[in-house]
Amino acid sequence: MLTTLPAVATFATLFVVASLDAAFSGFRASAGRDGLVRHRRQDLVASARGLMVFGTTVAPLPALVYMSVAGGEARVVDWVAAAGAMLAVYVPYGLVVLAALVAFAVLPWQVGYLATAILLGPLTFARPLVAVAGALLAWILVDAVPVRFGLVGAVVVILGIEPAVGRRWYLPASP
Amino acid sequence: MVERLRASGQERAARIVSRLPVTEGDVLDIRHVDALGIRVHAELQRLAEELLLWRRVRATLAPLLVDLRHRASVAAASGESVARPLRMVDVGCGLGYVVRALAARVDLGADVELVGVDLNPVLVGEARRLAQVEGLAARFVVGDALDPGVAVDDGAITLVISTGLLHHLPADALPGFFAAHERLGVAAFAHWDLVPGRVARVGSWVFHRARMREPVSRHDGNLSVRRAHDPGLLREALESGAPTYEIPDASGDRWQLRAVEVLRPTVGVRG
Numbered sequence: 001m002l003t004t005l006p007a008v009a010t011f012a013t014l015f016v017v018a019s020l021d022a023a024f025s026g027f028r029a030s031a032g033r034d035g036l037v038r039h040r041r042q043d044l045v046a047s048a049r050g051l052m053v054f055g056t057t058v059a060p061l062p063a064l065v066y067m068s069v070a071g072g073e074a075r076v077v078d079w080v081a082a083a084g085a086m087l088a089v090y091v092p093y094g095l096v097v098l099a100a101l102v103a104f105a106v107l108p109w110q111v112g113y114l115a116t117a118i119l120l121g122p123l124t125f126a127r128p129l130v131a132v133a134g135a136l137l138a139w140i141l142v143d144a145v146p147v148r149f150g151l152v153g154a155v156v157v158i159l160g161i162e163p164a165v166g167r168r169w170y171l172p173a174s175p
Numbered sequence: 176m177v178e179r180l181r182a183s184g185q186e187r188a189a190r191i192v193s194r195l196p197v198t199e200g201d202v203l204d205i206r207h208v209d210a211l212g213i214r215v216h217a218e219l220q221r222l223a224e225e226l227l228l229w230r231r232v233r234a235t236l237a238p239l240l241v242d243l244r245h246r247a248s249v250a251a252a253s254g255e256s257v258a259r260p261l262r263m264v265d266v267g268c269g270l271g272y273v274v275r276a277l278a279a280r281v282d283l284g285a286d287v288e289l290v291g292v293d294l295n296p297v298l299v300g301e302a303r304r305l306a307q308v309e310g311l312a313a314r315f316v317v318g319d320a321l322d323p324g325v326a327v328d329d330g331a332i333t334l335v336i337s338t339g340l341l342h343h344l345p346a347d348a349l350p351g352f353f354a355a356h357e358r359l360g361v362a363a364f365a366h367w368d369l370v371p372g373r374v375a376r377v378g379s380w381v382f383h384r385a386r387m388r389e390p391v392s393r394h395d396g397n398l399s400v401r402r403a404h405d406p407g408l409l410r411e412a413l414e415s416g417a418p419t420y421e422i423p424d425a426s427g428d429r430w431q432l433r434a435v436e437v438l439r440p441t442v443g444v445r446g
Contacts, residue, residue, distance in 0.1 A: 031221050031386075032217050032218040032220065032221030032222075032386065032387075032388075033214075033217060034217065035213075035216075035217045035220055035270050035272075035301065035305050036305065036308070036309060037272065037275045037276045037279045037305075037309060037311075038279055038309055109227045109230035109231065109234070112227050112230075113226055113227050113231070116225045116226055116227070117226065117378060117437075120225070121225070121378070121381055121382045121385055121386070122381055122385075124385040124386070125381050125382075125384055125385040166388075172210065172214055175204075175206035175207055175209070175210040
């Protein structure tokens, strides 16, 4: 059942959404540090670091899922339901963020300014609440201990990538 | 300083300052203060980038430069000698983000020299270093830009700008600030600053919480909105200090939603 199309599609989508979020977290960890006006390369490196931290921290997750199912402590449908619930919250949020980023990058500067002022800034501020909301919805829908353990871990990872990248690579030098 | 802040009711500021490193005699360690100043301004630059400040500046300066070039052409045609290049001076430039961003794109034209001025030698030194690292054609000077001889050599070919400076001046100093432009014969000026109001207060709080890491940045950012001058007061100060300057309509185009426009220019053009 782990390999049925809906299950694979759900997990894959969640992985893509989480990866994008991790990349942006890495980018945010580096932003506003070095004062350069041309920093595209630095932005890409920071995003890659966010992805690396994400990849490292979620590496045990497939094993956790497998062991919980094999041990009878959770069912595949529990994990799929939890992932689906998180996506129900994260995908709309992510689509709005992506749309705002496209507007910022492509449209006239006045529209880009509005995209930042009305959407990107407030959505970044709201991001921790969104992360918790997705996990909370999944927690309410799925009553399985390993899944709930995974949900807590997911929120910790989501919210921890930016500070972890900041501390590892972007701490200011002591004068 | 901590006691002075507490005595003036600034408890939060007192807490922030009390956590800064000190040397013997309870004196703030200047190396840490300087480093903090650079970090704070780097964070401010991040906000400026996201809010597309350099594009906003360019959009306002473009027609002013067209006018300036036209005046220079007319003067040249009538036999007057006209100094080149034109010059844009950014007063209180901090790390010189606007100057460097414009220099990176040569956006105002190759005939415009870009100069940033600040009273803080540490920030000016860092601005110079950053410009050098990125190979940008921009100059940075320590001093008061509106003192004669610092940055404005020939006012007739000079635009003076600032971003986020005016709220650092007390209200009774504003007429004198604008008067200095008239004394120097500056061709035009554009000074962007925060617009006081609920939108600016809420927006500032949200953005500083979402983007700023330093406690000083968060605290001062929100104070800046509270210190911002009413646009009407700025206009009165301009009319009083620089009465020969015309005030063009800077209300913006159809994209501009004034409800979320928290940064507006005070513009004057020499008549």
